[in-house]
Amino acid sequence: MIDAHCHIFPPELITNRSTYAEREIWFGELYADPRHHLASAEELVASMDAAQIEASVAIGFAFNDPGLCALCNDYVLDAAARFPERLLPFAVVQPASGEVALREAERCLEHGAFGIGELQPDGQGYSLEEQALLDPLMALLKSREKPVMFHVNEQLGHAYPGKGANGVVAGYALCSRYPENKIILSHWGGGLLFYELMPEVRRTLQNVYYDTAASTLLYDERIFSAAMSWMPNKILWGSDYPLLRQKRFRDYVLNLPLTDDQQQALCGGNVFALLGLSEATP
Numbered sequence: 001m002i003d004a005h006c007h008i009f010p011p012e013l014i015t016n017r018s019t020y021a022e023r024e025i026w027f028g029e030l031y032a033d034p035r036h037h038l039a040s041a042e043e044l045v046a047s048m049d050a051a052q053i054e055a056s057v058a059i060g061f062a063f064n065d066p067g068l069c070a071l072c073n074d075y076v077l078d079a080a081a082r083f084p085e086r087l088l089p090f091a092v093v094q095p096a097s098g099e100v101a102l103r104e105a106e107r108c109l110e111h112g113a114f115g116i117g118e119l120q121p122d123g124q125g126y127s128l129e130e131q132a133l134l135d136p137l138m139a140l141l142k143s144r145e146k147p148v149m150f151h152v153n154e155q156l157g158h159a160y161p162g163k164g165a166n167g168v169v170a171g172y173a174l175c176s177r178y179p180e181n182k183i184i185l186s187h188w189g190g191g192l193l194f195y196e197l198m199p200e201v202r203r204t205l206q207n208v209y210y211d212t213a214a215s216t217l218l219y220d221e222r223i224f225s226a227a228m229s230w231m232p233n234k235i236l237w238g239s240d241y242p243l244l245r246q247k248r249f250r251d252y253v254l255n256l257p258l259t260d261d262q263q264q265a266l267c268g269g270n271v272f273a274l275l276g277l278s279e280a281t282p
């Protein structure tokens, strides 16, 4: 069982969250309220133990300030070294910082990051339709054959902190422009996955994956069996920990009316293949 979407934070950010919440609008919107937990790597691993999850993709937070992205990356990479069988590090960058983002992405990939993300277009001040801004990063990731994860969300329904303007249209524009990049769209791609029932869209989105982060706050459970029925190899079970509790979400997903093969693909097999993991790594 692999959780494809978890957030952890370095002690500096946990201790001084109110300072950073004032400096960074998006971080503030999500985390100024102290009831919204910021988890450490140790807490994540304890949660995984309790939920019998073997490995988790560990993500910091995509800040506006590239320095804070680097702070998160140092922490996530160090945590992955401390829990080598358990945490699969992703690195965050600020694409608007140009060369700085490229160097940071390269540094992190050299130090073992499995991919880049979860990038936050709304929080970081760009749109997924801004080609010039994203081209260099996407070219780098294509050449390294590493995935990138973007936050997108549904453009309908209830409002909540962190709900941005990048949804199916922007997500589709992004994926059409970089058809050879491996792209993970979080939160079911804001609903883009439903358009994969259109043959030409499905062809364009061949290398696109969707995670289930925060699903229980957004969709009813039938989205799982529906999606797995037509794209069993492209859905990655991810919680958005600590937003969703891993144990509870694990129990929920294991009780869905899916076949054993679908469960296995959803809960680990798909992300295992996407990240090029082998039994040893883990």
Ligand SMILES: [Zn+2]
Binding pocket: 118, 151, 152, 186, 187, 213
């Ligand atoms: Zn997200």
